Amino acid sequence: AQKVTQAQTEISVVEKEDVTLDCVYETRDTTYYLFWYKQPPSGELVFLIRRNSFDEQNEISGRYSWNFQKSTSSFNFTITASQVVDSAVYFCALEGGNNRLAFGKGNQVVVIP
Amino acid sequence: DTEVTQTPKHLVMGMTNKKSLKCEQHMGHRAMYWYKQKAKKPPELMFVYSYEKLSINESVPSRFSPECPNSSLLNLHLHALQPEDSALYLCASSPLGGPKGGGQPQHFGDGTRLSIL
Numbered sequence: 383a384q385k386v387t388q389a390q391t392e393i394s395v396v397e398k399e400d401v402t403l404d405c406v407y408e409t410r411d412t413t414y415y416l417f418w419y420k421q422p423p424s425g426e427l428v429f430l431i432r433r434n435s436f437d438e439q440n441e442i443s444g445r446y447s448w449n450f451q452k453s454t455s456s457f458n459f460t461i462t463a464s465q466v467v468d469s470a471v472y473f474c475a476l477e478g479g480n481n482r483l484a485f486g487k488g489n490q491v492v493v494i495p
Numbered sequence: 496d497t498e499v500t501q502t503p504k505h506l507v508m509g510m511t512n513k514k515s516l517k518c519e520q521h522m523g524h525r526a527m528y529w530y531k532q533k534a535k536k537p538p539e540l541m542f543v544y545s546y547e548k549l550s551i552n553e554s555v556p557s558r559f560s561p562e563c564p565n566s567s568l569l570n571l572h573l574h575a576l577q578p579e580d581s582a583l584y585l586c587a588s589s590p591l592g593g594p595k596g597g598g599q600p601q602h603f604g605d606g607t608r609l610s611i612l
Contacts, residue, residue, distance in 0.1 A: 425605050485537035487536070
């Protein structure tokens with residue numbers, strides 16, 4: 383069975399501060415995929431990044447960066463210099479051999495202007 | 496704008512009504528999904544279609560009936576719903592990838608906000 387834990391429920395930051403979202407996962411599969419999605423109030427889930435279990439390279443995309451560490455089963459997400467438009471719910475998700483996405487409970491990020 | 500289009504955006508229906516939710520994508524994806532999402536919860540998978548055939552049904556009650564008429568369209572037919580079925584219904588699509596078909600990012604629509612009176 384796959385399990386994803388996002389411990390922080392709601393995180394409030396002042397604009398321009400950095401915010402890091404923690405994601406810890408559990409799986410017995412040797413091949414699996416990790417994802418982050420953003421869900422703004424409009425409802426659509428927006429795909430942000432995918433990592434497979436064999437690729438531990440960290441990634442930076444603009445103000446977003448991801449730190450994947452297999453040793454600690456974590457796939458953390460950092461937003462640098464947060465903006466009001468970053469206010470959303472962020473979901474970490476895992477897909478293993480059952481071809482189903484297991485979502486974490488999500489992190490509600492509130493960026494205060 | 497999302498590449499997965501869902502209609503209607505909002506739907507209010509009584510428990511005896513029959514209605515349908517529609518989803519369309521033109522990205523050539525051969526996997527399509529229905530999810531149900533309650534407030535402040537993650538999406539829950541309901542159905543998966545692969546190559547227009549139902550491949551996963553997560554023990555969804557029969558009052559929800561999916562249909563995939565072609566590779567671009569996905570419907571969810573609703574009948575005799577209960578108040579607890581009120582939720583955001585999300586459609587998604589993805590390419591089919593790898594020997595087991597997994598690992599591809601799913602592209603989501605804006606969803607249909609369904610309220611059952």
